[in-house]
Amino acid sequence: MVLSEMRRRKVLFVGLLGGLLIAVALALNIGWIVVNWRTGLWLLAGIISFAVLIAGLVLNTAFLIREIRTTEQHNAFIHAVTHELKTPLASIRLYLQTLHQRDVDPARRKEFLETMLADSARLQSTIDQVLLAGKTGAATRVVNPTDIDLAEVVGECVTVAGRRHHLIDGEVEVIDRLPEGEDAVVMGDREELQAAVTNLIDNAIKYSGERVRVAVELVKFGARGVAINVRDQGMGITRDELKRIFRRFYRIPGALSARVRGTGLGLSIVRAVARRHGGRAYAESEGAGKGSRFTLELPRKPL
Amino acid sequence: MTRLLVVEDEEHIANGLKFNLEAEGYSVDTEETGEAALLRLTNEPNTIDLVLLDVMLPGLDGFEVVRRLRLAGSFVPVVMLTARGETDDVLRGFELGADDYLPKPFDLSILLARIQGILRRKMWLENSATVDLPELLDQYRFCGRQIDFSKQMMERAGIEQPLTLTETTLLRHLISREGQVVRREVLLEEVWGVRQDTDTRTVDNFISRLRRAIEDEPSNPRHLLTVRGVGYRFVAKPGDAS
Numbered sequence: 001m002v003l004s005e006m007r008r009r010k011v012l013f014v015g016l017l018g019g020l021l022i023a024v025a026l027a028l029n030i031g032w033i034v035v036n037w038r039t040g041l042w043l044l045a046g047i048i049s050f051a052v053l054i055a056g057l058v059l060n061t062a063f064l065i066r067e068i069r070t071t072e073q074h075n076a077f078i079h080a081v082t083h084e085l086k087t088p089l090a091s092i093r094l095y096l097q098t099l100h101q102r103d104v105d106p107a108r109r110k111e112f113l114e115t116m117l118a119d120s121a122r123l124q125s126t127i128d129q130v131l132l133a134g135k136t137g138a139a140t141r142v143v144n145p146t147d148i149d150l151a152e153v154v155g156e157c158v159t160v161a162g163r164r165h166h167l168i169d170g171e172v173e174v175i176d177r178l179p180e181g182e183d184a185v186v187m188g189d190r191e192e193l194q195a196a197v198t199n200l201i202d203n204a205i206k207y208s209g210e211r212v213r214v215a216v217e218l219v220k221f222g223a224r225g226v227a228i229n230v231r232d233q234g235m236g237i238t239r240d241e242l243k244r245i246f247r248r249f250y251r252i253p254g255a256l257s258a259r260v261r262g263t264g265l266g267l268s269i270v271r272a273v274a275r276r277h278g279g280r281a282y283a284e285s286e287g288a289g290k291g292s293r294f295t296l297e298l299p300r301k302p303l
Numbered sequence: 304m305t306r307l308l309v310v311e312d313e314e315h316i317a318n319g320l321k322f323n324l325e326a327e328g329y330s331v332d333t334e335e336t337g338e339a340a341l342l343r344l345t346n347e348p349n350t351i352d353l354v355l356l357d358v359m360l361p362g363l364d365g366f367e368v369v370r371r372l373r374l375a376g377s378f379v380p381v382v383m384l385t386a387r388g389e390t391d392d393v394l395r396g397f398e399l400g401a402d403d404y405l406p407k408p409f410d411l412s413i414l415l416a417r418i419q420g421i422l423r424r425k426m427w428l429e430n431s432a433t434v435d436l437p438e439l440l441d442q443y444r445f446c447g448r449q450i451d452f453s454k455q456m457m458e459r460a461g462i463e464q465p466l467t468l469t470e471t472t473l474l475r476h477l478i479s480r481e482g483q484v485v486r487r488e489v490l491l492e493e494v495w496g497v498r499q500d501t502d503t504r505t506v507d508n509f510i511s512r513l514r515r516a517i518e519d520e521p522s523n524p525r526h527l528l529t530v531r532g533v534g535y536r537f538v539a540k541p542g543d544a545s
Contacts, residue, residue: 090408
């Protein structure tokens with residue numbers, strides 16, 4: 001809250017300063033034209049140098065404002081990652097010390113161990129996410145691709161997500177809409193594809209609120225493509241946010257997103273993975289409160 | 304029975320804390336959000352003896368909870384717990400009225416010791432006929448001001464102003480050694496019960512809060528004097544002390 005207020009002030013200041021300087025340069029330019037309007041060469045030289053000056057100022061201001069935004073997002077990311085790393089660690093440490101210092105009855109002991117396992121899984125997934133973001137950040141192609149059946153990947157991811165979020169049957173549904181006799185084999189990196197699909201499913205669950213209704217569809221697209229659609233009936237996305245959410249570190253502002261854990265890396269990984277596999281990722285939504293649909297399109301393995 | 308309120312949205316940590324605190328003999332309630340905690344503390348004042356407050360809560364964060372709590376006139380001791388352990392955050396927590404601050408991941412025995420320390424201080428203030436500082440009465444007057452230690456109140460020109468537990472304890476320590484220089488480290492140990500892991504700037508921060516409360520001109524103090532590089536000295540009647 002305080003952070004965004006400070007940022008707004010900084011951006012406002014830089015914007016005003018830039019605007020003021022541009023106005024001064026413009027006024028000087030007009031003055032120059034008025035004073036030198038009869039001397040052809042001087043007039044031309046003046047107009048050109050003022051144009052360069054003004055263009056420089058505009059660029060500089062735009063650049064500064066962008067930098068401020070990036071830095072703020074980066075700070076928010078550091079905070080989020082710090083929280084995501086320290087919280088499960090704090091929990092594990094608390095339970096370890098408890099078991100170390102106190103007599104705990106066997107039932108409780110088992111419960112504590114389960115808690116610690118869940119926390120270490122959470123820690124692991126944050127670490128994986130950060131490492132994967134570093135790896136996929138370079139927009140090159142996947143090295144040493146292998147044959148991967150997306151239907152299998154989707155099935156696994158849904159099972160794992162269901163277990164992690166303690167879902168009951170039917171909350172996440174897998175629908176295979178591929179035509180008879182067609183498979184969903186792509187060439188790629190299994191770990192990356194799993195991470196991308198998991199991120200989409202996790203997001204759909206996390207942003208669903210209390211009532212989870214998620215459908216994961218496998219569909220054919222074009223002549224040689226396969227797409228994974230992840231639909232939810234959650235909080236939805238406004239038109240402005242549809243593109244931004246794929247940016248690295250970007251998180252939807254607002255109260256509900258504060259209740260959702262995350263680092264702002266998930267969707268940027270999805271997009272990077274899609275590109276590295278020669279595909280693309282995008283989001284659609286009817287608007288806030290109306291659910292959303294994420295699509296990951298990938299080219300199938302050439303025949 | 305001493306009753307604690309744990310305000311923590313991370314279920315695992317809340318349960319772990321509850322288990323340990325109950326094992327220590329405290330009765331423990333938990334809340335998941337800042338809003339719920341505020342409502343509880345303002346609707347049922349004086350039922351909770353100490354609050355363990357997480358900073359990163361959904362909605363109202365811990366800083367805001369402490370600020371609103373103090374604004375609403377509740378001076379229940381608050382220990383803040385957070386993954387954000389940078390000095391600025393710690394100072395901000397103190398500035399807003401927290402009594403103590405522990406970074407996550409914390410050490411269980413340190414946490415328990417801090418809680419015990421604060422509760423002891425609270426008892427000490429409530430039963431002012433203590434062994435520690437027998438010469439000091441429950442109330443203390445100087446230069447038209449009156450401090451009521453057990454009520455954690457200061458009165459000046461008919462206006463009553465509440466003080467936090469830590470402010471009151473710090474003031475009491477300084478007043479009991481009127482005219483003498485008290486070192487920052489000594490204050491840290493006696494008031495906060497900590498040795499090495501808290502910055503001595505914590506003390507400075509509380510002194511400036513106290514100055515705002517008791518001095519006419521906080522920037523030009525006459526009662527709470529800084530002794531450069533050493534610590535602080537309380538002077539009841541300026542002019543007497545050289």
